[in-house]
Amino acid sequence: MMIFLQIRLFATVKTHQHRFFKWLIVLSDGIHAYSSVMLATQLNQRVTSGELDAKAIIKLNNYTCNIVQETRKVLVILDLTVLTCGSETDIIGQPKPYNDQSVTNPRPTIHPQQNLVDKSENRIVFPISSLTPYQNRWTIRTRVTSKSEIRKWSNSRGEGKLFSVDLIDESGEIRATAFRDQVEKFYDVLEVNKVYYISRCSIKTANKNFTSIKNDYEMTFTNETAVEPCDDIASLPKVSFNFVRIGDIENQPAERMIDVVGVVKSADDVVTINTKSNRQVNKRDIELVDDSGKVVRLTLWGTNAEEFDGSQFPVVAVRGARVTEFGGRSLSVVGSSQLMTNPDIPEAHILRGWFDVQGKDQELVSISTKRGDIGSPGFSGNWKNISDIHGENLGQQEKADYFNLKATIIYIRKENLMYKACPKEDCNKKVIDQGGSYRCEKCNQTFPDFKYRLMISASIVDSTGSNWLTFFQETGEAMLKCTAQQLGAWKENDESKYEHTINEALFQSYILKVRAKMESFNDENRLKCSCVNLTPMDYVQQSRRLLEGIRRMQMV
DNA sequence: CCCCCCCC
Numbered sequence: 286m287m288i289f290l291q292i293r294l295f296a297t298v299k300t301h302q303h304r305f306f307k308w309l310i311v312l313s314d315g316i317h318a319y320s321s322v323m324l325a326t327q328l329n330q331r332v333t334s335g336e337l338d339a340k341a342i343i344k345l346n347n348y349t350c351n352i353v354q355e356t357r358k359v360l361v362i363l364d365l366t367v368l369t370c371g372s373e374t375d376i377i378g379q380p381k382p383y384n385d386q387s388v389t390n391p392r393p394t395i396h397p398q399q400n401l402v403d404k405s406e407n408r409i410v411f412p413i414s415s416l417t418p419y420q421n422r423w424t425i426r427t428r429v430t431s432k433s434e435i436r437k438w439s440n441s442r443g444e445g446k447l448f449s450v451d452l453i454d455e456s457g458e459i460r461a462t463a464f465r466d467q468v469e470k471f472y473d474v475l476e477v478n479k480v481y482y483i484s485r486c487s488i489k490t491a492n493k494n495f496t497s498i499k500n501d502y503e504m505t506f507t508n509e510t511a512v513e514p515c516d517d518i519a520s521l522p523k524v525s526f527n528f529v530r531i532g533d534i535e536n537q538p539a540e541r542m543i544d545v546v547g548v549v550k551s552a553d554d555v556v557t558i559n560t561k562s563n564r565q566v567n568k569r570d571i572e573l574v575d576d577s578g579k580v581v582r583l584t585l586w587g588t589n590a591e592e593f594d595g596s597q598f599p600v601v602a603v604r605g606a607r608v609t610e611f612g613g614r615s616l617s618v619v620g621s622s623q624l625m626t627n628p629d630i631p632e633a634h635i636l637r638g639w640f641d642v643q644g645k646d647q648e649l650v651s652i653s654t655k656r657g658d659i660g661s662p663g664f665s666g667n668w669k670n671i672s673d674i675h676g677e678n679l680g681q682q683e684k685a686d687y688f689n690l691k692a693t694i695i696y697i698r699k700e701n702l703m704y705k706a707c708p709k710e711d712c713n714k715k716v717i718d719q720g721g722s723y724r725c726e727k728c729n730q731t732f733p734d735f736k737y738r739l740m741i742s743a744s745i746v747d748s749t750g751s752n753w754l755t756f757f758q759e760t761g762e763a764m765l766k767c768t769a770q771q772l773g774a775w776k777e778n779d780e781s782k783y784e785h786t787i788n789e790a791l792f793q794s795y796i797l798k799v800r801a802k803m804e805s806f807n808d809e810n811r812l813k814c815s816c817v818n819l820t821p822m823d824y825v826q827q828s829r830r831l832l833e834g835i836r837r838m839q840m841v
Numbered sequence: 842c843c844c845c846c847c848c849c
Contacts, residue, residue, distance in 0.1 A: 447842080494844075505842085564847075568848065617846075
């Protein structure tokens with residue numbers, strides 16, 4: 286039995302689609318009170334509905350305990366039963382804070398500052414969220430949450446160097462970039478996690494394809510800019526993420542920068558690839574999953590790829606990962622991204638608990654194309670509809686055309702669907718039945734036996750039309766689900782089994798790889814289409830292919 | 842004023 290000593294909302298994080306509530310929870314057993322406690326997201330409703338309130342007596346049915354930064358333990362409640370609600374009871378005992386030096390104080394409540402006057406310097410401090418390009422006389426008091434390397438550029442418009450910092454205060458965040466002379470002036474002054482007064486920068490519209498920071502604007506340092514260190518203000522947040530749930534990444538435009546957090550479900554080995562500009566670079570693909578039940582591929586590059594340890598299913602958070610649309614949606618860590626393994630943030634603890642308790646056994650769906658799909662007959666390649674065969678004059682050139690069809694077999698011509706062939710391994714020539722012995726003209730030999738070969742003419746359809754297709758041995762056997770030898774034996778001894786086998790092959794849908802080529806026969810040119818590969822339908826894979834096609838059309 | 846960030 287546990288008592289909720291206190292429960293209150295201490296932060297609401299809004300993304301464009303979701304609101305995340307973070308509850309400050311203190312648990313008491315009557316003797317000790319413990320405050321590093323979180324509520325799994327699925328239990329939020331128990332609080333908002335009023336069922337779970339302060340001083341409620343609860344039974345903890347399921348929880349995980351995560352050790353963070355080696356000393357701090359964070360309890361994530363995954364399931365609970367309310368035994369007595371808070372209004373019907375009172376605090377039991379006089380619980381003392383539980384101190385095994387693993388407990389740290391929760392973050393203080395955030396009070397957004399509003400144009401407050403800083404007494405020491407008599408300056409007006411503006412909240413970051415109030416900055417616009419139309420207003421110049423401001424000072425912000427801000428913590429640096431990240432700082433890039435100095436980078437050089439060179440293009441048709443000139444060359445130079447730059448670096449950028451991400452800045453945060455109680456109201457919001459903004460990116461600031463320094464170019465050329467300002468790089469010298471400010472690079473060493475600005476340190477990550479430290480607090481500064483900054484004033485007189487220019488403000489312009491931010492491009493969302495290059496930052497996940499939640500601000501329509503970004504700042505540029507000018508030669509007027511003033512940067513002045515400030516004593517640390519505890520109330521200034523240290524990090525800020527705008528996480529997009531993995532299940533929502535499919536709704537993100539390609540090229541966007543987003544923040545993501547997930548459990549590493551799998552990690553590939555490092556591979557070296559050649560770039561188009563003929564450089565070698567190392568990469569490693571990993572799969573991230575979250576409690577949306579969706580999986581996304583994240584590609585790491587260079588040292589991030591080489592040094593990554595995906596064992597033990599770590600939680601990975603990326604600030605500013607690029608959304609790419611190669612085969613569904615996937616993510617790429619880019620130069621400006623920050624990659625964090627097992628970060629001490631509430632979202633990571635919740636996911637750790639979710640994965641260990643249920644996620645690891647849950648059926649998960651990837652929003653990224655599996656590597657196996659790309660290049661497989663079911664995904665890549667030259668896709669056609671049956672009406673395209675004549676509509677696009679396929680097979681009319683000197684070289685045969687190869688393409689994929691998704692089609693259904695509706696008729697199998699039973700006449701001459703197999704023949705007696707030369708038994709020699711690489712000879713498939715039709716033999717002359719001499720009544721007990723079989724002559725092959727090609728091999729110029731007579732054999733005591735023969736082998737059956739398939740040459741099936743079948744009619745296939747899709748939504749656009751129908752066409753005749755020839756299925757030789759291997760594709761014919763795959764279609765009939767038996768060997769030519771078996772079919773021949775049934776034809777001789779078990780007519781109904783033979784008929785049944787052929788009928789069972791009707792109205793089945795396949796992915797077909799087709800070869801189309803004009804052939805002349807008796808002075809007449811006819812288009813011959815034959816099946817060179819037959820793969821069972823994979824509706825999930827085909828749906829992904831169609832969705833990919835729709836995405837591409839939307840881009841036009 | 843960068844904004845390249847790689848490959849299938």
